[in-house]
Amino acid sequence: MRALVTGGAGFIGSHLVDRLLHEGHDVVAYDSFATGQDRFLERAVPHPRFTLVRGDLLDRAALGSAAAGADIVFHLAASADVRFGTACPDRDVSQNTVGTFNVLEAMRAAGVTRIVFSSTGSVYGEPAVFPTPEDAPFPLQTSLYGAAKLAGEALIQAYCEGFGFQGYIFRFVSILGERYSHGHVFDFYKQLRVHPQELRVLGDGHQRKSYLYVHDCIDASLCALERAHGRVNIFNLGTHDFCEVNRSIAWIVEELGVTPAVSYSGGVRGWIGDSPFILLDCRRIRTLGWAPRVSIRDGIVRTLRYLQQNPWLLDARP
Amino acid sequence: MRALVTGGAGFIGSHLVDRLLHEGHDVVAYDSFATGQDRFLERAVPHPRFTLVRGDLLDRAALGSAAAGADIVFHLAASADVRFGTACPDRDVSQNTVGTFNVLEAMRAAGVTRIVFSSTGSVYGEPAVFPTPEDAPFPLQTSLYGAAKLAGEALIQAYCEGFGFQGYIFRFVSILGERYSHGHVFDFYKQLRVHPQELRVLGDGHQRKSYLYVHDCIDASLCALERAHGRVNIFNLGTHDFCEVNRSIAWIVEELGVTPAVSYSGGVRGWIGDSPFILLDCRRIRTLGWAPRVSIRDGIVRTLRYLQQNPWLLDARP
Numbered sequence: 361m362r363a364l365v366t367g368g369a370g371f372i373g374s375h376l377v378d379r380l381l382h383e384g385h386d387v388v389a390y391d392s393f394a395t396g397q398d399r400f401l402e403r404a405v406p407h408p409r410f411t412l413v414r415g416d417l418l419d420r421a422a423l424g425s426a427a428a429g430a431d432i433v434f435h436l437a438a439s440a441d442v443r444f445g446t447a448c449p450d451r452d453v454s455q456n457t458v459g460t461f462n463v464l465e466a467m468r469a470a471g472v473t474r475i476v477f478s479s480t481g482s483v484y485g486e487p488a489v490f491p492t493p494e495d496a497p498f499p500l501q502t503s504l505y506g507a508a509k510l511a512g513e514a515l516i517q518a519y520c521e522g523f524g525f526q527g528y529i530f531r532f533v534s535i536l537g538e539r540y541s542h543g544h545v546f547d548f549y550k551q552l553r554v555h556p557q558e559l560r561v562l563g564d565g566h567q568r569k570s571y572l573y574v575h576d577c578i579d580a581s582l583c584a585l586e587r588a589h590g591r592v593n594i595f596n597l598g599t600h601d602f603c604e605v606n607r608s609i610a611w612i613v614e615e616l617g618v619t620p621a622v623s624y625s626g627g628v629r630g631w632i633g634d635s636p637f638i639l640l641d642c643r644r645i646r647t648l649g650w651a652p653r654v655s656i657r658d659g660i661v662r663t664l665r666y667l668q669q670n671p672w673l674l675d676a677r678p
Numbered sequence: 679m680r681a682l683v684t685g686g687a688g689f690i691g692s693h694l695v696d697r698l699l700h701e702g703h704d705v706v707a708y709d710s711f712a713t714g715q716d717r718f719l720e721r722a723v724p725h726p727r728f729t730l731v732r733g734d735l736l737d738r739a740a741l742g743s744a745a746a747g748a749d750i751v752f753h754l755a756a757s758a759d760v761r762f763g764t765a766c767p768d769r770d771v772s773q774n775t776v777g778t779f780n781v782l783e784a785m786r787a788a789g790v791t792r793i794v795f796s797s798t799g800s801v802y803g804e805p806a807v808f809p810t811p812e813d814a815p816f817p818l819q820t821s822l823y824g825a826a827k828l829a830g831e832a833l834i835q836a837y838c839e840g841f842g843f844q845g846y847i848f849r850f851v852s853i854l855g856e857r858y859s860h861g862h863v864f865d866f867y868k869q870l871r872v873h874p875q876e877l878r879v880l881g882d883g884h885q886r887k888s889y890l891y892v893h894d895c896i897d898a899s900l901c902a903l904e905r906a907h908g909r910v911n912i913f914n915l916g917t918h919d920f921c922e923v924n925r926s927i928a929w930i931v932e933e934l935g936v937t938p939a940v941s942y943s944g945g946v947r948g949w950i951g952d953s954p955f956i957l958l959d960c961r962r963i964r965t966l967g968w969a970p971r972v973s974i975r976d977g978i979v980r981t982l983r984y985l986q987q988n989p990w991l992l993d994a995r996p
Contacts, residue, residue, distance in 0.1 A: 446840040453779050457829060461771050485835075495815040500835050500910055507836040511775060511829030517803075517818050518825040522764040522950045592818055632840045 362386040364430040364472075366417065366463060367437030368404075369396025371539045372478065375574050376434055377404045379582070385409070390426045391437065392416040397676060400539050417459030423466035432474040432585075435463045438509070441542050446632050452508040460512035464519050476528040476581060479513050481570070481596065481640050482506035482633075483531060491641035494531070494594050503633030513594075520591045528588070530581055533598035533640055536659035537574030538666040541673055544569075544605065545663045548612050550674050556618040562630035565606040565622070568637045570598045573654035573662065583650040596640035599652050605630075611657050615664050680704040682748040682790075684735065684781060685755030686722075687714025689857045690796065693892050694752055695722045697900070703727070708744045709755065710734040715994060718857050735777030741784035750792040750903075753781045757823070759860050764950050770826040778830035782837050794846040794899060797831050799888070799914065799958050800824035800951075801849060809959035812849070812912050821951030831912075838909045846906070848899055851916035851958055854977035855892030856984040859991055862887075862923065863981045866930050868992050874936040880948035883924040883940070886955045888916045891972035891980065901968040914958035917970050923948075929975050933982050 363380050367373040368389025373396070380387045381404055388411045389401065404410045415422035417437055427433060439455040460477070467475065484492045485502040501507040519525040534543055551559055572580075580597050588595075613620060628636045654662070667673065681698050685691035686707025691714070698705045699722055706729045707719065722728045733740035735755055745751060757773040778795070785793065802810045803820040819825040837843040852861055869877055890898075898915050906913075931938060946954045972980070985991065 449779070449783065449840075453776070453833070457775060458771070461767070465767065497813040498816055500912075501832040502836065502839040504833070504836045504840060507829070507832035510832045511825070514819040514825035514828045515771070515822070518820065518822045518951065521820040522767075522822060594818075633836065 361431040362388070362429055363432050363434060364388045364390060364427050365434045365436060366390045367396065368412070369393060369398065369401050370436060370440070371400070371541055372535055372574055372577060373434070373436040374400035374404070374539060376436070376578055377401065377410070379578055381407050381410055387411070388413060388426055388430065390415055390423065395440065395541070397541070397673070399672070417455055417462055420462045420466055423462055424469045427466045427470040427472050430470065430472045432476065433463060433467055433472055434476045435460060436478045438478065446504065449504050452504040456505070456508035457511040461515055464515055467525070468519070468523055473523070473525045475516060475525060476585065477512060477516055477530065479509050479529050479531045480506060481531050481533050481598065481638050482635065483510040483513065486635055490637065491600070491639045492596070493641040494596055494644055502635065505633065517592050527592045528581070528584055529592070529594045530584070531594070531596045531640065532577065533570035533572050533638060535574050535577050536571045536663045538662065540574070540663045540666065541676070544608065545612065545660055546667065548609065549664060549667050552613070552616055552618055552620060553674065556616070557620055559609065559620040559622045561605060561609070561622060561624050563605065563627055563634065564624050565604065565609070566628065567605045567630055567634065568602045568639070569605065570602045570638050570640060571656045571659055572598050572652060573659040576652040576654055580645055580650045583648055584645060587648045595645040596642045597645060598640040598642050599656060600642065601656055602639045603656050608660060611660050612664060615661050679749040680706070680747055681750050681752060682706045682708060682745050683752045683754060684708045685714065686730070687711060687716065687719050688754060688758070689859055690853055690892055690895065691752070691754040692718035692722070692857060694754070694896055695719065695728070697896055699725050699728055705729070706731060706744055706748065708733055708741065713758065713859070715859070715991070717990070735773055735780055738780045738784055741780055742787045745784045745788040745790050748788065748790045750794065751781060751785055751790055752794045753778060754796045756796065764822065767822050770822040774823070774826035775829040779833055782833060785843070786837070786841055791841070791843045793834060793843060794903065795830060795834055795848065797827050797847050797849045798824060799849050799851050799916065799956050800953065801828040801831065804953055808955065809918070809957045810914070811959040812914055812962055820953065823951070835910050845910045846899070846902055847910070847912045848902070849912070849914045849958065850895065851888035851890050851956055853892050853895050854889045854981045856980065858892070858981045858984065859994070862926065863930065863978055864985065866927065867982060867985050870931070870934055870936055870938060871992065874934070875938055877927065877938040877940045879923060879927065879940060879942050881923065881945055881952065882942050883922065883927070884946065885923045885948055885952065886920045886957070887923065888920045888956050888958060889974045889977055890916050890970060891977040894970040894972055898963055898968045901966055902963060905966045913963040914960045915963060916958040916960050917974060918960065919974055920957045921974050926978060929978050930982060933979050
C-alpha cells in the first residue's frame with residue numbers, strides 16, 4: 361500500500377515510516393520540521409519507496425498533493441507537548457484541530473478515506489474511573505492539548521459518518537523510546553547532564569503516569585489496522601501499569617549513576633492541565649492479540665541510552 | 679451587568695438581548711447577519727443600553743473590542759443548521775470551532791472570564807442511553823455540526839481550567855418559537871404555504887425529536903447562571919418529552935387546515951448525520967428549579983403563528 365505519514369519526521373512518525381518501508385509499503389512523509397528531525401529519517405531517505413515532503417498542516421494544497429494516490433493516511437503531525445497549552449493556545453488549535461481538519465479535507469479532495477489518528481489519553485481530562493476505558497463517562501477537558509485533540513477525533517468521526525471514511529483513533533499514554541524528544545525523561549536527563557547534583561521536578565513527584573515504548577505503540581497500531589474493521593475504531597494504547605514520577609526518578613538516577621538533590625515545584629499537578637493520574641484500560645486492544653513487550657522501566661532505560669548516544673537532540677530542542 | 683451576546687441578531691440571541699435589556703442590563707450584540715435579522719432587533723436598537731456591532735467571529739480584533747468591559751459573554755453565534763455539514767464542512771469548523779476559539783481569545787485579551795455557550799444535544803451522536811444524561815458514555819460524533827460544537831465545548835472547558843474562566847455549556851434540543859428561522863417547522867410551513875396539497879419529508883417520518891420553546895430555553899439558561907456556581911457547568915436543555923416527525927406533521931396540518939399528501943425520502947435518518955432519536959435527560963437543570971412551561975405541541979403552534987404573521991422571514995432565508 362501507499363501511506364502518507366504526517367509528522368513523518370517526528371518521534372513516533374519516523375519509526376512508523378521505517379516500519380512501513382521495511383514491510384514493503386510506499387511511504388510519503390509530510391513534516392514541517394517544527395519539531396521533526398532530518399536525522400530521524402536517515403534510514404528512510406535513501407529508500408526508493410520513500411518520498412519526503414516539507415510542508416505545514418495549514419497548507420491544504422500541499423497536503424492535498426501529498427495525499428494523492430495514498431491508500432491510507434497516518435496523521436501523527438501535532439503540536440505534541442501538553443504543557444505548552446496556556447502559553448500558546450493558538451498552536452494547539454491551529455495544529456491539532458485545524459490541521460486535522462485540513463488533513464481530512466485534503467483526503468476528501470484526493471479520494472482517500474482511511475485515516476489513523478494519534479490522539480491522547482489527555483482527552484479523558486481528570487477521569488473518575490481507573491483504569492479509564494474508551495467509553496468512560498463524557499469527560500471534561502482540562503488542557504488545551506486534550507481539547508484540541510478531542511476536536512480532531514470528533515471531526516474524524518463526523519467524516520466517517522458523513523463521507524464514508526474509516527477511522528482509527530489511538531489514545532496514547534506518554535510514549536518513550538529511541539528518538540524521544542520531549543517529556544519528563546528528556547527534561548530530567550537534560551538537567552542531570554549539566555548539573556548531576558540537582559534535579560527540579562514539576563509538581564510534588566507523586567503524579568502517577570503511564571508510558572508505552574514506541575515500538576509497542578507501533579505494533580499496537582498496526583495490529584488494530586489489521587484486525588479491527590469498524591467504521592470508527594477507538595483504542596486506548598498503554599501498559600496495564602503506571603509509575604509515580606518519583607519512581608521514575610529513582611530509575612533514571614540509578615541508570616545514570618548520579619545522586620541529585622531533588623526539589624519540587626509542588627502541587628499535585630506538574631503544570632496547568634496536567635492530569636495527576638493516567639491509567640488507561642487497554643483491554644480493547646489486548647483483545648485483538650496485542651500486548652506490550654517492554655516495561656515502563658525498560659522503556660525509560662532505553663530512552664536514556666538513546667539520549668546519551670544522541671546528545672545532538674538535547675540541543676536541537678528548546 | 680454588561681453582556682456581550684454573539685449571534686445577538688439571531689433567533690435565540692435576539693430574544694436573549696430583549697430579555698437582558700428588560701432586566702436592566704447593558705447589552706452589546708455582535709452578529710455577522712449571515713443568518714441574523716435586523717428586524718429581530720427592532721425592540722432593542724432604540725434602547726439606550728443597547729449597542730449593535732456588525733462583525734464576523736473570524737475577526738478577532740473586532741470581537742476583542744466588542745468584549746471590552748463585558749462581565750459575561752453569551753456566545754450564541756454559530757452556523758446553526760446541522761443538515762448542511764457535509765455540503766460545507768468549512769462553515770461548521772470555522773464558525774463553530776475556530777469562531778468559539780476566537781471568542782475565548784478575545785475574552786482573554788479583554789479580561790472577561792465568564793462565558794455561556796449554546797451547544798447541542800447533537801454532541802451525543804446516536805447515544806445508547808435514553809433519556810441521555812450529561813455524563814453519558816463518551817460519545818461518537820455523527821455530524822460535522824456536533825463535532826464542531828463539541829470542539830467548542832472542549833476549548834471552553836480547557837479555558838476554565840487553564841485561564842480561570844467560568845463556563846456554562848447548554849446542550850439544546852431543537853428550539854422553537856417566535857423568530858424561528860430554520861428547521862422542520864420552517865421547511866414544512868414554507869412548502870405548505872405554496873403547495874398545500876403536498877409535503878415532502880426527509881427520512882421516514884419516524885424520527886423522534888425533542889423541542890423546547892425559546893423563552894423556556896432562555897429561562898433555563900438564566901436560571902442556571904443564577905444558581906449553578908461550578909467552574910464548568912453543563913446542562914441539557916429540553917423537555918421530558920419527544921415527538922415523532924409524523925406527529926408533528928399532524929399538528930402542523932391541523933393548525934394550518936390543510937390535508938397534504940405526504941411523501942417520504944425514506945431511511946431512518948432525514949439527512950447524513952441526523953440523529954433518529956433525541957431525548958435528553960434534563961434532571962440536572964430541573965433540580966435547580968426550572969421547568970418548561972410550553973409543550974412541544976404549543977411550541978410548534980406558536981412557531982407557525984409567528985411564521986404566518988411574518989412571511990418576510992420565509993423569503994429572507996434560502
